[in-house]
Amino acid sequence: MRVATARGPRGRTYLAPRRDTPMADYSNPEVLVSTDWVSQHVHDTDNVRIVESNEDLLLYATGHLHNAVHVDWVNDLQDSTVRDYVGAKEFARLCSERGIRPDTTVVFYGDKSNWWACYAFWTFKLFGHRDCRIMDGGRARWEADGRVFTPDIPRFPSTDYEAHEPDTRIRALRDDVFRHLERGGPLVDVRSPQEFIGEVTHMPGYPQEGALRGGHIPGAVNVPWRRAANADGTFKSRQELEAIYLDEQGLRSGADTIAYCRIGERSSHTWFVLTYLLGFDKVRNYDGSWTEWGNLVGAPIEKGEPEEPG
Amino acid sequence: MTLAETIDLFRSTDPDTRLYLLLDYSDRLPPLPTELEALRDAGMGRVHECATPVFLYPRIETEGGEQRVHLHADVPRESPTVRGLVSLLAETLDGAAPAEVAAVPDNLLDELGIAGQLGQRRQQGFAGVLLSLKLAVAGAAG
Numbered sequence: 001m002r003v004a005t006a007r008g009p010r011g012r013t014y015l016a017p018r019r020d021t022p023m024a025d026y027s028n029p030e031v032l033v034s035t036d037w038v039s040q041h042v043h044d045t046d047n048v049r050i051v052e053s054n055e056d057l058l059l060y061a062t063g064h065l066h067n068a069v070h071v072d073w074v075n076d077l078q079d080s081t082v083r084d085y086v087g088a089k090e091f092a093r094l095c096s097e098r099g100i101r102p103d104t105t106v107v108f109y110g111d112k113s114n115w116w117a118c119y120a121f122w123t124f125k126l127f128g129h130r131d132c133r134i135m136d137g138g139r140a141r142w143e144a145d146g147r148v149f150t151p152d153i154p155r156f157p158s159t160d161y162e163a164h165e166p167d168t169r170i171r172a173l174r175d176d177v178f179r180h181l182e183r184g185g186p187l188v189d190v191r192s193p194q195e196f197i198g199e200v201t202h203m204p205g206y207p208q209e210g211a212l213r214g215g216h217i218p219g220a221v222n223v224p225w226r227r228a229a230n231a232d233g234t235f236k237s238r239q240e241l242e243a244i245y246l247d248e249q250g251l252r253s254g255a256d257t258i259a260y261c262r263i264g265e266r267s268s269h270t271w272f273v274l275t276y277l278l279g280f281d282k283v284r285n286y287d288g289s290w291t292e293w294g295n296l297v298g299a300p301i302e303k304g305e306p307e308e309p310g
Numbered sequence: 311m312t313l314a315e316t317i318d319l320f321r322s323t324d325p326d327t328r329l330y331l332l333l334d335y336s337d338r339l340p341p342l343p344t345e346l347e348a349l350r351d352a353g354m355g356r357v358h359e360c361a362t363p364v365f366l367y368p369r370i371e372t373e374g375g376e377q378r379v380h381l382h383a384d385v386p387r388e389s390p391t392v393r394g395l396v397s398l399l400a401e402t403l404d405g406a407a408p409a410e411v412a413a414v415p416d417n418l419l420d421e422l423g424i425a426g427q428l429g430q431r432r433q434q435g436f437a438g439v440l441l442s443l444k445l446a447v448a449g450a451a452g
Contacts, residue, residue, distance in 0.1 A: 056362070057428065058333060058390040074429040111388055 023136070025238040027279025032235065033133045035145050038107060042066050045156065049100050053110040053120040054139070063149030065109070065142065069098045069156070073116055073265070077123050085287075088163040091127045095163070099156025102130065109135035109142070113229040119268040122285060126171060128164030134272065140233040170271070172258045172284035174292060177217065180258055181300070186251055187220035188259045190270045191290065195262075196222040198303035211294030215303040217260070221249045222306050225266040228273045241278055253280045260286035260293075313402040313414065320422040329424050332394025339397035342367075342384045350384050359438025362389040364396060366443055370408065370450045378405045379447055391428070395419075395436055399443065408451035412444055 023029050041048045042065065050068040052060050060070040071077065076094055079086050086094070100106060106124060108117035114134055121132050135142075143149070172180070180187070189196050198215030216222070227244055230236055236244075245251045257280060259267040264287025274280040293299050311319070320328055342350060342365075349355055350365045357364040367382040381400040385393035403411055418440060419425040419433055428436075 056389045056391050057432070058329065058336075058394070059388060061330060061333060062390055074431065075427065078429075080429075 026277040027238075028276040031133055031276045032136050033107060034136055035142050035147065038065065038109070038135050038142075039147065041105075041107075045099070045154075048105045048107060049098060049156075050107045050109070050135075051098070051117075051120060052139075053108060053116040055110075055112055055116055059111060059139075061151065063151050066148070066150050066152070067154045068109075069154060071098075071120050073119055077120065085123060085126065085166070088127060088165055091123075092161045092163040095129075095161040096158045099159055100129075100161060101159045102161060105131045105133065107133045107135055109138045111139050113140070113226070113233040113269070114138040115225070115266060115269050118272045119265050122170065122268040122271060126166050128167055137232055137234040144232060169282065170275075170284055172260075172286040174288055174296070176284065177258060177260075177286055177288075177293070180256070181218065184219065186255050186257045187217050188249075188251065188257060188267070188270060188274075189216045189220040189222050190225040190259060190261045190266050191216075191222070192224055193222060195290070196220075197305060198301070211262075211290055213294045213301055215294070215301040216290075216306075217293055218300050218302040220260075220302075220306070221251070223249055223270070225261065225269045228270060235273065235277060238277060241273060245274065245278060251280075253278060255280075256282045256284075258284050258286050260289040262290045263287065264289045311402060313410075316398060316402050317421050320424065325423065328422075329391075329427050332398070332424075333390055334394075335397040335401070336387070336390040336394035339383065339385070339393055339400065342382055346382055346384075357439050357442040359442070360392065360435035362386070362392040362435065364392060364439050366396075366439070366446065368411075368443060368446050368450065370447070373405075377408055377451055379403055379408060379411055380405065381443070391432070392435070392439075396439065399440070408447050411447045414440065414444070416440065 023032050023034070026032060038050065042050065045067055050065050051071050052064045052068045053071045053073060054060060057072055057074070064070070071094070077085055106129060108114070108121045110117040114137070117134055117138060121134055124132050137144070195214070196216045223244060228236060228241060235241070246253070251257060251274075257274060259270045259274070261267040264285050267285050267289065271283050271285045274283045294301070320331060323331060346367050349367070355365040355367050357366060363386060365384040369380055370377050371380060372378070381403060383396045383400050385396050387393065403414070415421050416437065417425070419428060419436060425433055
């Protein structure tokens with residue numbers, strides 16, 4: 001078996017995906033790594049840091065990948081006073097405590113088809129961390145492979161980390177969305193169809209999350225985030241993703257696109273798909289999402305099924 | 311262990327390790343009886359206010375002339391925090407009178423000393439679980 005290698009900065013050798021794998025078709029094939037790749041790099045703790053990020057605060061404690069550190073989206077990535085992500089200083093401390101340097105390769109994985117891993121990935125990109133990867137399939141795939149979880153908590157020497165100020169090119173705030181609407185820019189609503197349509201009745205499995213109005217941002221298309229993932233938590237192939245986002249929904253990779261959901265968590269997953277797998281030029285995550293828009297006085301709302309893509 | 315004793319246990323545990331007590335509770339939650347599996351699979355008993363799938367099946371039995379509450383519940387193992395909290399409720403309230411269930415403090419997470427670590431969204435989810443349980447018991451007690 002021929003294994004492709006590439007020589008990177010500081011003379012490190014990277015394992016590149018084989019040309020015959022589906023990963024090689026993605027726009028940024030090196031960003032999505034397999035469980036094989038991770039298992040081969042799990043001891044390279046000088047250069048690689050594995051980060052687990054889940055919905056449940058205690059899931060990491062029940063068992064995680066060897067040498068994986070934990071990032072909790074609530075306690076580590078969100079400001080506890082103001083509704084916002086943490087600032088650059090807190091982010092730098094988060095990295096320093098986990099032994100992450102600016103040139104560290106950080107590999108994210110987690111539960112729920114890497115939903116929260118993508119959220120953490122997006123946050124690291126917000127602060128300009130250069131080399132971020134996602135382990136395809138997350139926890140579920142690692143378990144399905146029959147690989148080992150450990151409860152051992154690794155400790156790494158703290159590092160110097162200087163965070164960049166947030167990169168607003170990947171983030172949409174409320175006023176950005178208003179301007180985007182004026183220009184007729186494409187929006188992707190990644191919630192369930194029932195949330196998108198704005199049904200008032202309480203559907204099983206779709207808890208209300210504090211929005212005073214239901215529906216969607218006018219003009220948005222509805223692509224539930226889960227459509228981008230296979231049943232085993234891995235991402236669908238490029239061909240399958242293009243069939244959904246480009247052919248079926250009419251999105252274009254050259255268009256400035258905004259994705260949203262309820263609090264910007266599921267839309268991070270879609271942001272990742274559009275940006276790194278399909279190579280969209282500019283995708284922003286509107287993290288205020290429906291909990292902001294559905295409670296915002298005077299914000300325009302559309303209800304009902306989406307129009308047929310033009 | 312009663313709820314009061316459980317609260318004492320949590321409070322007397324180091325704040326840094328307190329939350330991990332829930333892992334034991336999570337492991338101890340008994341599997342759902344077969345006859346309730348069909349209800350769960352049909353979505354009955356689901357607490358909608360919690361993003362994690364929580365299924366509660368309280369029942370009231372008359373024992374020695376008194377009404378006693380027993381709770382079956384199901385929560386995925388992949389959500390050990392929620393599963394642990396639901397298990398804690400099921401254990402501490404097993405055989406309780408309906409009035410005792412009604413008297414469970416609404417700020418239970420504060421009482422246990424873990425509210426801050428969970429954050430508001432997770433607290434709200436659990437508040438929904440607790441309220442659901444109280445309403446179901448009050449309704450069944452009549």
